[in-house]
Amino acid sequence: MDPEFVRPTRSLEGRVAVVSGAGAAGTGLGNGRACAILLAEAGARVICADISLPSATVTADRITTEFGPNQALAIQCDATSESSGAALVTKTLEAFGRIDILINVVGIAGAVGTAETVSMAEWAKGMEVNVGSMVVMSKVCVPIMARNEGQWRGSIVNLSSVAGLRGGTPSLLYPTSKGAIVNLTRAMAAHHAGQGIRVNCVCPGMVYTPMMSSPTSGPPMTAEAREIRKNRSLLKTEGNGWDVAAAVRFLAGDEARWMTGVILPVDAGATCATSTDVPGVGSGT
Numbered sequence: 001m002d003p004e005f006v007r008p009t010r011s012l013e014g015r016v017a018v019v020s021g022a023g024a025a026g027t028g029l030g031n032g033r034a035c036a037i038l039l040a041e042a043g044a045r046v047i048c049a050d051i052s053l054p055s056a057t058v059t060a061d062r063i064t065t066e067f068g069p070n071q072a073l074a075i076q077c078d079a080t081s082e083s084s085g086a087a088l089v090t091k092t093l094e095a096f097g098r099i100d101i102l103i104n105v106v107g108i109a110g111a112v113g114t115a116e117t118v119s120m121a122e123w124a125k126g127m128e129v130n131v132g133s134m135v136v137m138s139k140v141c142v143p144i145m146a147r148n149e150g151q152w153r154g155s156i157v158n159l160s161s162v163a164g165l166r167g168g169t170p171s172l173l174y175p176t177s178k179g180a181i182v183n184l185t186r187a188m189a190a191h192h193a194g195q196g197i198r199v200n201c202v203c204p205g206m207v208y209t210p211m212m213s214s215p216t217s218g219p220p221m222t223a224e225a226r227e228i229r230k231n232r233s234l235l236k237t238e239g240n241g242w243d244v245a246a247a248v249r250f251l252a253g254d255e256a257r258w259m260t261g262v263i264l265p266v267d268a269g270a271t272c273a274t275s276t277d278v279p280g281v282g283s284g285t
Contacts, residue, residue, distance in 0.1 A: 021105030023055025028210030034241030205267025234269030
């Protein structure tokens with residue numbers, strides 16, 4: 001075996017990960033919370049950042065209870081504010097001394113309506129939260145990652161949505177902002193490759209998260225609606241935060257060290273067929 005061919009490891013021991021949007025409604029399992037937990041499970045020390053400190057604390061407490069007292073720290077952060085992001089970086093370096101991984105999860109459903117009816121003030125706010133937050137957090141974290149030694153100095157994973165790949169949702173803002181994240185990822189991958197920083201994107205499909213039943217997100221989703229969502233995919237199953245987080249953890253770590261600019265759907269096959277009613281092999285149809 002060539003001695004230069006170093007086997008990749010699944011371990012994130014010694015790495016520090018910032019998860020922006022690590023909270024969730026109540027004690028539920030959102031994508032950000034699941035990402036923080038799985039990164040900690042792999043050995044990373046995790047900064048659980050969220051605009052709601054109590055929500056981030058729930059995530060951090062869950063990590064420290066399961067994996068040890070020094071594995072997580074909750075920090076309040078408004079990811080759309082450069083000064084708030086810079087303060088988070090300062091606190092992270094004081095606590096853990098480095099940043100290796102950034103997971104950008106922050107996002108909202110945002111403005112409702114079509115191009116004809118949407119409120120432009122709400123449109124601007126939605127783009128600021130869904131896209132601007134990822135730029136802000138990358139802006140403050142990339143220079144710190146670039147200080148790391150070795151060929152691979154950092155990894156960023158942005159969360160988009162299958163809505164950003166296909167559109168077709170009732171409102172204009174959500175698929176537009178999620179599509180922007182897809183090409184933001186590709187552009188960042190090109191910009192930061194020379195610094196040894198990889199940038200990839202995960203596009204979740206119809207996953208069930210606490211937002212679906214949160215009073216602040218509108219009426220809770222009915223059992224009938226959940227069944228319809230399941231049947232939109234080839235596998236006819238419902239995903240959850242763990243499914244998204246497993247993909248994020250893979251892209252964040254060394255097993256994906258030769259991958260950058262990747263847009264990875266995690267959607268039970270929903271985006272790979274024009275219909276979910278695909279004939280079975282040997283059906284003769």
